[in-house]
Amino acid sequence: MHVHTLIIGAGPGGLACARTLAQQGITALVLERKKSIGPKVCAGGITWSGLISRVPEELAEKSFPTQHIHTPWQKVRIEEKTPIIATVNREKLGQQMAQQAIEAGAIIRTGTIVRTIKEKKVIVQDRASEQKEEISFDYLVGADGSSSLVRRHLGLRSRRLGIGINYQIPGNLQQMEWHLNNRLFGNGYAWIFPHSDTVSIGAYADKETMGPTQLKTSLLHWAGKQGFQLGNHRARAEYINYDFQGWNFGHTFLIGDAAGLASGLTGEGIYPAIISGEETALTIANPKHCSNSMDTLINKHDQHSRMVRLSAKNGFLNSLLAELMTLGLRTGMVKFHKLEMAV
Numbered sequence: 001m002h003v004h005t006l007i008i009g010a011g012p013g014g015l016a017c018a019r020t021l022a023q024q025g026i027t028a029l030v031l032e033r034k035k036s037i038g039p040k041v042c043a044g045g046i047t048w049s050g051l052i053s054r055v056p057e058e059l060a061e062k063s064f065p066t067q068h069i070h071t072p073w074q075k076v077r078i079e080e081k082t083p084i085i086a087t088v089n090r091e092k093l094g095q096q097m098a099q100q101a102i103e104a105g106a107i108i109r110t111g112t113i114v115r116t117i118k119e120k121k122v123i124v125q126d127r128a129s130e131q132k133e134e135i136s137f138d139y140l141v142g143a144d145g146s147s148s149l150v151r152r153h154l155g156l157r158s159r160r161l162g163i164g165i166n167y168q169i170p171g172n173l174q175q176m177e178w179h180l181n182n183r184l185f186g187n188g189y190a191w192i193f194p195h196s197d198t199v200s201i202g203a204y205a206d207k208e209t210m211g212p213t214q215l216k217t218s219l220l221h222w223a224g225k226q227g228f229q230l231g232n233h234r235a236r237a238e239y240i241n242y243d244f245q246g247w248n249f250g251h252t253f254l255i256g257d258a259a260g261l262a263s264g265l266t267g268e269g270i271y272p273a274i275i276s277g278e279e280t281a282l283t284i285a286n287p288k289h290c291s292n293s294m295d296t297l298i299n300k301h302d303q304h305s306r307m308v309r310l311s312a313k314n315g316f317l318n319s320l321l322a323e324l325m326t327l328g329l330r331t332g333m334v335k336f337h338k339l340e341m342a343v
Contacts, residue, residue, distance in 0.1 A: 001133065001134070001333075002135070003029040003135060005026060005029070005141060006031070006113055006122065006139065007031070007141040008030075008031050009031075009142070010030050010031075010094070010098065010110070010143075011143055011145065011257075012254035012274050012277070013143045013257075013273030014030055014256075014277060015030075015037075015098055016097065016108075016273070016281075017029065017141055017281045018101040018104075019097070019106060019281075020068075020103040020277070020278045021106065021284060021285065025285075026285055027107065028107070028281075029107045029135070030050040030086055030101070030105075030106060030109070031112045032128070033112065033113045034110060035111045036091075036110060037091075037098045037108070043087075043166055043200040044061075044087045044090055045085050045086075045176075045191070045193050046086055046087075046088055046270050047268070047340040050312070052265055058097060059088070059096060059275075060088060061087045062086065062087050062174075062196065063085070064084060064086065064176040065079055065080050065082060065335060066078065066084075066086050066124075066175075066176075067079075067177075068175055068177045068178070069177075069179075071181070071323055071326050072320055072321065074180060074326050074330065076326050076330040078329055078330070079184070079231075081283065082338070087182060087193050087195045089182035104303070109180030111126060111128055112124050114144075115132070118155040120136055120137060120138075121136040122137070131194055138251045139251050139252070140251065141254075141255060141280055142154075142253065142259075143258055143277065144254070145241075145256070145257045146158065146161065146238065146239045146240060147239070148241075148254065148258035149254065150258060151254055153225060155258055156254075157243075158243045158244035160260070161207040161241055161242070161243070162206055163204065163205055163207050163210070163238075163239060164203075164204045164235070164237065164239075164240055165204075165212070165215055165219055165235055165284045166202035166230075167201045167202060167236075168195075168199070168200055168236075169233050170199075171197075171198060173199050174194060174257070175192070176192065178191055179191070179192075179223070180326065182315050183315075184218040185215070186209035186312075187205065187206055187238060188205030188267075189203065189204060190223075190328050190340050191203070196327065199228075201219075201223055201228050202219065202338055203219040204267040206308055206312055207239070209318075212237060216235060240262045240264075240267050241258070241328050242256065242260055242263060242304070243260040244259060244260035244261060244298065244305075246259070247259045247261070248283060255273060255276035256269060256272060256273030256276055257273065261276055264326060265305075265307050267302070272301070278293075302323070307321075
């Protein structure tokens with residue numbers, strides 16, 4: 001079997017790429033190793049500017065014009081006229097994006113594992129039948145997450161990683177909270193993100209400053225103090241790759257987490273995945289395409305990465321930066337959208 005563009009991974013980035021390619025008259029084949037599209041370890045938060053420009057507004061479960069930020073020395077309430085962040089259900093988002101891609105003309109195969117990547121072809125295996133197949137291609141797109149096989153095929157290692165741990169528990173809360181505490185979460189943070197009938201309770205930290213075991217212990221301790229007993233609930237964890245080393249490698253492209261385009265500062269990944277997916281498709285369709293959106297996204301990513309490296313130098317400096325940033329948000333000297341990947 002031969003295809004023009006083969007996309008590995010049916011997350012938001014891969015599906016955005018497939019849809020945009022199809023709209024340009026290029027049929028893409030998307031391979032997804034999972035049996036269903038959508039489920040992923042994710043707090044489900046997406047900035048409002050990123051949501052309304054790239055994701056149908058009706059997919060928002062809850063939206064929040066007010067953000068509550070807690071540090072050891074401050075409790076700050078930030079409020080704007082329009083929502084700052086919304087929460088979305090990743091499974092519904094994935095299924096909706098998959099439907100858009102299919103309607104545009106893309107082909108999606110689930111339950112398909114990529115076993116080997118060779119020059120201009122891959123060996124895949126169907127999870128149900130275990131039958132193997134060779135697929136050749138003109139272009140290859142890696143949208144296969146932080147442990148990307150395509151990235152490894154290109155010889156790129158991922159040294160800069162974040163860790164996200166999430167509990168999705170029943171509940172109907174109305175307040176979105178961010179908790180910055182260097183002693184508990186290094187240069188990361190804990191969150192309370194309400195959804196329609198559940199609540200995402202979790203924590204994120206740079207792997208260099210805190211390992212997964214320590215982060216989980218801190219998260220459970222902190223959550224208990226907030227009134228959330230998580231011992232009987234299942235924790236889900238995932239690495240977040242922010243080690244960006246390029247996205248366009250000729251006839252091979254990396255998007256989203258596979259490219260290391262997630263924010264090392266906040267862990268935000270949905271918006272960068274969608275933008276890089278769309279821009280990759282436009283570049284495949286027209287190699288002379290001038291990708292200003294990617295340039296802007298990469299600059300924003302670089303800013304976030306510099307802040308991570310600075311805050312990771314020592315605990316005191318990280319605490320000072322967190323307090324200064326929170327003070328800036330409280331006084332209006334720093335706008336919340338300046339901390340977003342969406343532009």
